[in-house]
Amino acid sequence: MKTSFLQWLSPYALVLALRHLLYDRGFFRSYDFEVPVICVGNITVGGTGKTPMTEYLAGRLLESGKTPMVLSRGYGRRTRGFRYVELADTAFDSGDEPLQIKRHFPGTVVAVCENRAKGIRRLIEDYPQDPWIILDDAFQHRQVRAGKNILMADHNRPFTKDTLLPFGRLRDLPAAARRADCIVYTRCPESMADCEKTGERHAGMPVFYTFMSYGSFLPLHDPAVMPRTGAPVLLVTGIANARPLKEHLQKHYLVACHIEFPDHHRFTGKDIARMRELLDKNPSWQLITTAKDAVRLKGSGIPGWIIPVRICFFSRESEDAFFHLVTGLQ
Template identity: 35%
Template structure:
């Protein structure tokens, strides 16, 4: 914790008090929450960014989309549009935001929408000619005006909410007690070989309430990087050559560590960064005609920002260390109960 954050400790206490009162008012029904007649699954975190929401949403899409009509609803962070937008062939990352546009490109059989007002967004989705049967709310754990039927709370292995503190001293958006709303807690970005003993230690540390389930996942990288016109290069070949690694995500270190060698240069931008012409020129200058490898989220912004040669992205996915079938069964049983 740096000095400035320590100085701001009184504001963290005040912010924690305000969010606690807000949650109390929603819990008691004094502030209104709207519920809906279809399954609504909210995925989010207590902290600010970096827990792996996007691969978790994509996991749920893969789990559910073969059986049900799925829609994702996101805020569309840093998009240049306003209000409710339903993705179509004219959409891009500036209109939808990078993560929703990534969903739209990867999963053409689902509906992708953005709206800062999640209640209105769900109402608009249900007014479409083709109505979704399930709505996945992206980063909506604190959006209490919607009462989701099922909550999945993410916390990163190296930044557990139990070790954190309220903003601005820490990174928590609300107090640790907010975890009690979760049906499932997923500890993300774990080491692949996390032992049963260490998993049990984290269970005890998070102090889950009776009935809450906990699962452990790691970020799994694909064996191939992808470019335009379906160009593909094996990761083992990319790792050995000199290249520029580029990331505009909350926590880029694991991405860099997975790909880099001593000949590489790493270029970092803020999360959800909109690339300017100066940025593009800097990227090309530093690349010096070498391959540029970026994250999938950055790729959807960069490919529309301007012409960048030799640009590739490395897809990731969330993989369960164990008990994946239990997670799948819990989610599917919740969905099935809503159709009875």
């Protein structure tokens, strides 16, 4: 009751309700496309695993012999309009997340465009041969009627128990979740049984549970020897929710210092100098950062390590059921 009451006190509530009504009644137009369009998004601020899910879909589609193409807004870039992401780009050219995806899948077409409908038309025009378009962070972009909508949610912060900004973390009405074809909970407990016991219930909506798996370190610029178990590390993050990563590292290393910046933070010369100073004063420390932050640290020359992350399902059966639901493929 309290959550519902606060929701309608939000200055965004009536605006969002009217916007959805106008789309639902056809006053605002939504566009369909004859090619597969899969939307990955959420209705909360903060990290819910949208980019790992986008990378997962791109990888599975490639394994299936398809041609995935990723279209993103390109948050934080200084360019405007439609643009193909190139390996030589910086985060200022295309945004950190699209560039991260491009570097993970160099042969995959990745593009940015504020207007998703225009972006899709351009991709179809340039690549008419069986494109499979993945929209990264586009659940609220109702101008496009995607073939499948995947709603990402943090198992530890369920949107069903949250409310709209500024009182909570929701950036859309909870009822918007009904437009999804499935809900994927990320950062779940260690077992599927625990998820099913504590998970939220969504009548008639397929729900999938996942967890984040951290991989082996990758070099950032010219790091020293890879950190040994228990070694002190300097953690540098500029992501929405660094807590799970920090907790993971603390199981294996001594996180001697954590410099935490806001999401999509543009590292300045002063920021880099601070990192160098800490590393110089503490020669045993090694810097660890995320793949997303590494995109913005490229060219800084700061030595360190990148810790990759990927989304994982609890069973092959669950993973295959999800992939079939959103693609129709086996």
